[in-house]
Amino acid sequence: MLGAGPAGLALAGACARAGLHTVVADPDPHRPWARTFGLWRDELPGLPAGAVAAAPGTALAAGREPHPVPREYVVLDNAGLRRWLADDRVRLVSGRAVAVRHGGAGSSVELASGERLPARVVADARGAPARRVPGAEQVAYGLVLPARALPGADDTAVFMDWRGIPPGPDPSFLYRVPLGDGRVLAEETSLARRPGLDPAVLARRLRRRLAAAGVDTSGCSEVSEELVRIPLDTPPPRPGRTVPFGAAAGLVHPATGYSVAASLILAPRVAGAIATTLPRGPVAAVRAARGEVWSPSALAVHVLRRHALRALLALPPREVPGFFDVFFALPAERQRAFTSGREDLPGTAAAMAALFRSVPGRLRPTLAGFGRPRPARA
Structure with a gap:
């Protein structure tokens, strides 16, 4: 495993609990996480109290007018989250990965120090890859x-x-x-x-x-x-012999910027896929893990979400607050489907169609496709 952020430690701990010998390489694997992370409680109902720093009694959103959001929003306790994700069976190695090499029986990670770490499967959770042309x-x-x-x-x-x-x-x-x-x-x-x-x-x-x-x-x-x-507009990764995870796998929601909940939800599923298929060889395990991250329904939803991002970028700035008044007036299940339903293709499409029908007519040309999305092209 490359990277010791929340996504990396979530997958590493899940792999250890699945019976896999797991090593995490990171330049500073014990460093505190500096960013503030939040998620909706209904995304991860099993989140322990020790991983929650604050659970405000009220959540509000406003475009031009305030709207109570009928979902519980929680702010994560980074130290508590790390304790929850950690597993003593995971070996933490201080070092910067400079190369990953693949062979028929597995792979190896080369660190800047010259040390090589052998592995059957390498997962990469070091964040979104650098892009030659800046995106959104x-x-x-x-x-x-x-x-x-x-x-x-x-x-x-x-x-x-x-x-x-x-x-x-x-x-x-x-x-x-x-x-x-x-x-x-x-x-x-x-x-x-x-x-x-x-x-x-x-x-x-x-x-x-x-x-x-x-x-x-x-x-x-x-x-x-x-x-x-x-x-925001990171596409799913191309085929390869590593298992990208977290932001490195394109798990960032293109229209909201959230990814932590998706990583925490997927970690045990991906670990289970690796453990189940690894006896058939590392190539099969990598293929199964990637398929768990990007199922056909997840790919189709991602197409819709990227369309939503393009529409947001195209909205006249003066119309943005009113657009969100319309969004937060939608029923809670529609809001939840769009923001959190990563594999909920019918719910995401229904939410986008409902939003399209509710916006003022002058905005509909900009939002073309919300009413009739074409997820089959994913």
């Missing part, structure tokens, strides 16, 4: 603040709020969640742009937004920064 990105700049600075913020997750920033060519929204330890993350987010928006623009907007709410962050020693860049 989600970019966010955040500040971690004392909860007392934003009254009421410690029990409300603001999933998306497009209000408060004058319409411009590059719209952005506020994402605000409690962190469960007396702190709150407030993040100015550019949902999708090609290329990604300059974080300095988002930083200025966030400070203006906070200042308008009476929050002065200048000179405050309790404030820390968070910067997020997420490639």
Whole structure:
């Protein structure tokens, strides 16, 4: 296994529990995870309490108007998540992989130190691969603040709020969640742009937004920064002898930027596929694992989600807040299907069709295909 982030450790632990001898190589496998991760509770109902930092009582979204979101949003406790995913049978190796070589009986990973790690199957969870031409990105700049600075913020997750920033060519929204330890993350987010928006623009907007709410962050020693860049339009990987996983496998939702829940859900399935087929040889095991990650239904849903990303990129900026008013007015099951139903082809198509029927007529040419998606071309 290459990479010791949440996706890598999730798959490594699942492989160990499936009876596979598992090694994780990472330049710093014990480093704390710096990013804030969140997911909808219904995506992973088995998530233990120790892996949850905060479970706000209310989730809200707003385009031009506020909408209660009838789903529970949780912020993950990174240390607790690591403890849940960890397995003492997994060997952690400090080292940067510089090459992976394949042969008939298996593969080997070459580290920068010159050490070689033999393996029957190599999985790669080092994040989205670099691209020669920049694609669409989600970019966010955040500040971690004392909860007392934003009254009421410690029990409300603001999933998306497009209000408060004058319409411009590059719209952005506020994402605000409690962190469960007396702190709150407030993040100015550019949902999708090609290329990604300059974080300095988002930083200025966030400070203006906070200042308008009476929050002065200048000179405050309790404030820390968070910067997020997420490639959105990563296609499924090409055929090969490794098993890409997490963002490296294109698991990032093209229209929301989320991927952690998908990785945690898939890890035991992929590990089971490897363990079951490995007696038939490493090539068969890799093929089975890749098929588990990208089933025909998942591929078809991904086509629809990438279409949704293209539509978001094409929307006139002034129409974006109203578009999300329509989305968050949809029934909860429609919202859930689009944001979380990675293999729910009928639900995803129905959600996109319902959204197409509900938007103002002037937007329908831009959203062409929402009403009559063609997933068979996946």
